[in-house]
Amino acid sequence: MAFPENFLWGGAVAANQCEGAYNEDGKGLCTQDVTPHGIVGPRTEEPTEDNMKLVGIDFYHRYKEDVKLFAEMGFKVFRTSIAWSRIFPNGDEETPNEKGLQFYDDLFDECHKYGIEPLVTISHYETPLHLAKTYDGWVNRKMIGFYERYVRTIFARYGKKVKYWLTFNEINSVLHEPFLSGGIYTDKDKLSQQDLYQAIHHELVASALATKIGHEMMPDAKIGCMILSMPTYPLTPCPDDVIKTMESVHKNDFFGDVHVRGYYPGYMKRYFRENNIEIKFEPGDEEILKNTVDFVSFSYYMSICETADPEKRVGGKGNIMGGVPNPYLEASEWGWQIDPKGLRYVLNYYWDRYQKPLFIVENGLGAVDKLVEKDGVLTVEDDYRIDYLQKHLLQVEEAVKDGVDVMGYTSWGCIDLVSASTAELKKRYGYIYVDRNDDGTGTLNRYKKKSFYWYKDVIATNGESL
Numbered sequence: 231m232a233f234p235e236n237f238l239w240g241g242a243v244a245a246n247q248c249e250g251a252y253n254e255d256g257k258g259l260c261t262q263d264v265t266p267h268g269i270v271g272p273r274t275e276e277p278t279e280d281n282m283k284l285v286g287i288d289f290y291h292r293y294k295e296d297v298k299l300f301a302e303m304g305f306k307v308f309r310t311s312i313a314w315s316r317i318f319p320n321g322d323e324e325t326p327n328e329k330g331l332q333f334y335d336d337l338f339d340e341c342h343k344y345g346i347e348p349l350v351t352i353s354h355y356e357t358p359l360h361l362a363k364t365y366d367g368w369v370n371r372k373m374i375g376f377y378e379r380y381v382r383t384i385f386a387r388y389g390k391k392v393k394y395w396l397t398f399n400e401i402n403s404v405l406h407e408p409f410l411s412g413g414i415y416t417d418k419d420k421l422s423q424q425d426l427y428q429a430i431h432h433e434l435v436a437s438a439l440a441t442k443i444g445h446e447m448m449p450d451a452k453i454g455c456m457i458l459s460m461p462t463y464p465l466t467p468c469p470d471d472v473i474k475t476m477e478s479v480h481k482n483d484f485f486g487d488v489h490v491r492g493y494y495p496g497y498m499k500r501y502f503r504e505n506n507i508e509i510k511f512e513p514g515d516e517e518i519l520k521n522t523v524d525f526v527s528f529s530y531y532m533s534i535c536e537t538a539d540p541e542k543r544v545g546g547k548g549n550i551m552g553g554v555p556n557p558y559l560e561a562s563e564w565g566w567q568i569d570p571k572g573l574r575y576v577l578n579y580y581w582d583r584y585q586k587p588l589f590i591v592e593n594g595l596g597a598v599d600k601l602v603e604k605d606g607v608l609t610v611e612d613d614y615r616i617d618y619l620q621k622h623l624l625q626v627e628e629a630v631k632d633g634v635d636v637m638g639y640t641s642w643g644c645i646d647l648v649s650a651s652t653a654e655l656k657k658r659y660g661y662i663y664v665d666r667n668d669d670g671t672g673t674l675n676r677y678k679k680k681s682f683y684w685y686k687d688v689i690a691t692n693g694e695s696l
């Protein structure tokens with residue numbers, strides 16, 4: 231048997247992509263409420279009706295039905311995020327919103343009813359809008375204090391119900407999406423490298439501080455970082471391509487390196503020197519950064535290539551960050567190149583680099599699904615999804631055989647939800663189909679796809695059925 235006995239099988243979502251109820255029970259606005267087109271379109275002043283996230287899949291009101299379905303699949307763990315603006319509607323007030331706190335109490339209780347362990351992302355692309363507008367998000371050092379108050383509140387409230395925590399979703403994505411990822415209101419093309427990296431410093435300090443506070447308040451908790459992983463291969467064996475690839479990988483490794491090693495790596499100090507970036511460290515920051523994580527979690531959807539040759543540097547599409555397409559790989563309908571072996575590669579890479587338990591907290595195929603009737607029941611024949619997941623999980627198995635310590639696997643969007651990059655619902659990942667369309671029509675009813683039964687079997691056999 232390749233998968234460890236207590237392997238944490240499950241699924242993942244984020245509050246802003248599924249809950250809906252964007253202004254109910256005292257919730258404040260967050261960055262997602264004004265980005266009706268995800269990362270591709272302009273943001274709006276106010277929430278607009280075409281924003282699919284305002285209703286999402288109505289998880290806020292239907293979570294009991296959904297958790298029951300997760301339990302039927304045999305989930306051991308369910309990853310979701312807490313919407314910061316449900317707890318602190320503006321982000322900078324002193325008193326939390328009780329109704330928001332109550333919602334997650336109820337949700338976590340519901341999970342425990344079925345023996346499902348919650349895995350909670352503290353901040354998943356949903357900074358309170360007021361913090362973005364008033365402080366320019368993480369560019370402002372005050373954010374550390376607001377985040378600290380928020381984490382102290384949720385640790386105190388849920389410490390007995392939640393063991394696994396992630397400080398920031400895909401923390402390195404702020405390099406490419408400063409608004410959604412870092413609540414930075416300044417236009418992307420006007421944002422200086424100086425401000426961007428200062429914002430990153432604030433996030434890294436906040437993350438280490440949350441880890442410190444979490445360990446003090448919840449001795450049994452396991453706190454991890456979460457990185458957007460994208461193995462990057464040199465396009466050719468030309469040494470220039472190899473070095474260019476190394477440099478581009480460093481930009482992302484910076485985040486994991488600080489989280490695991492507890493200090494800034496030399497290659498970043500060099501980058502800052504050569505680009506006239508001066509990171510302001512306050513007294514105590516260096517000490518705080520030494521509070522390193524218990525495990526490293528990451529998303530994995532695709533790999534990319536890198537080249538030093540400007541003529542070959544055509545941009546490929548990708549999961550927030552693009553890259554040079556790999557001529558050996560096929561792509562999904564949204565242009566994300568499919569590379570199951572890249573998952574084994576990245577697991578080995580992180581294990582070699584960090585020697586910390588690894589958790590794959592996102593992976594999956596975004597595809598257009600069609601609801602059909604089979605034996606009198608509505609379902610989706612999503613063999614393409616099963617094929618994708620099967621191939622990736624077999625590579626996880628290979629990595630486990632390589633000796634990599636893998637804690638668990640939560641596939642992304644275990645129930646259909648609104649896409650982060652395009653804000654569409656037609657890009658579906660789930661084992662459970664939700665009847666909602668991008669024009670706002672649909673009953674919101676849930677239907678089990680073919681992959682639902684497939685995954686149930688994978689979990690029941692601890693991966694033997696793969």
Ligand code: BGP
Binds near residue numbers: 458
């Ligand atoms: C990651 C995000 C998720 C998620 C996923 C799939 O970047 O952490 O929130 O949505 O990618 O991306 P998309 O929804 O754009 O298909």
